[in-house]
Amino acid sequence: MRKVVLYIATSLDGYIASPDGSVEWLPTAGHDYGYAEFLASADTTLLGRATYEQVLDSGPWPYANLTNYVFSRQPPAGVPPHASVQFVSDEPVDFVRALRQQSGRTIWLIGGSTLASPLLTAGLVDELMLLVLPRVLGSGIPLWRHQAQPQMLQVIRTQTWPDGTVLLHYKLPKKD
Numbered sequence: 001m002r003k004v005v006l007y008i009a010t011s012l013d014g015y016i017a018s019p020d021g022s023v024e025w026l027p028t029a030g031h032d033y034g035y036a037e038f039l040a041s042a043d044t045t046l047l048g049r050a051t052y053e054q055v056l057d058s059g060p061w062p063y064a065n066l067t068n069y070v071f072s073r074q075p076p077a078g079v080p081p082h083a084s085v086q087f088v089s090d091e092p093v094d095f096v097r098a099l100r101q102q103s104g105r106t107i108w109l110i111g112g113s114t115l116a117s118p119l120l121t122a123g124l125v126d127e128l129m130l131l132v133l134p135r136v137l138g139s140g141i142p143l144w145r146h147q148a149q150p151q152m153l154q155v156i157r158t159q160t161w162p163d164g165t166v167l168l169h170y171k172l173p174k175k176d
Contacts, residue, residue: 002100003126004046006109006116007038008143010132015140016111021054025135031161033131043067043105046096048115049076052085055110061085066108069095071115093122100124117145120172127156127171134164 009026010016017023045063047055049072055062061082068085075087088095096119099107109116109125119125130143153170160166 002044002102002104002107004096004100004107004109004119004124005038005042005127005129006111006120006125007129008109008111008116008131010130010143011135011137011140012132013136013138014143015137016113016143017054017141018137019140021050021141023054023058025137026133027163027165030163031165033161033165034129034159034167038108038129041106042108044099044107045069046071046092046107046109046115046119048072048112051111051115069099071095093118093124096124097122112141113143113145117147120151121147123172123174125172127169128153130168130170132166132168 008016011025018025043066045066045068047068047070049070052070052072053076061084064082064084066084069088070081070085071088071092073089075081081087092115096107109119116125151173153172156169156171158166158168
């Protein structure tokens with residue numbers, strides 16, 4: 001069975017974007033923080049519509065060599081999506097449950113938190129890779145949405161960089 005990994009950057013106070021949805025506070029140069037190594041392990045991405053639009057706004061589509069599923073009740077009008085992008089209007093839990101059964105490599109849950117929350121609740125996320133940046137935003141789009149019950153996590157590894165960025169890599173418990 002394929003694993004689903006939520007690999008995402010967050011501020012120290014738990015926000016994945018500014019209140020307006022921007023991620024200009026993320027570093028753009030310097031360390032890659034293990035991103036290239038992680039990306040090489042994945043062949044599929046899962047994105048919510050807002051995250052998809054934010055990625056589009058940042059330049060050319062960066063995941064052309066992956067299969068990309070964008071969850072949206074209504075695909076955006078205008079520019080046609082890259083050939084690697086498929087819009088999904090199905091319920092995320094059912095779709096991802098079936099996707100995990102297909103052959104392939106790691107499924108990268110890019111975000112956002114509205115998509116991640118039901119997948120976490122359903123036990124469909126196997127690992128969390130949280131890149132915690134030494135920034136306090138004070139407000140914005142939160143990483144965490146309501147979870148039905150507490151979960152104990154198992155540390156896989158941690159890594160720090162000289163700029164204060166920390167990678168927290170956890171395994172989530174299996175649900176029956």
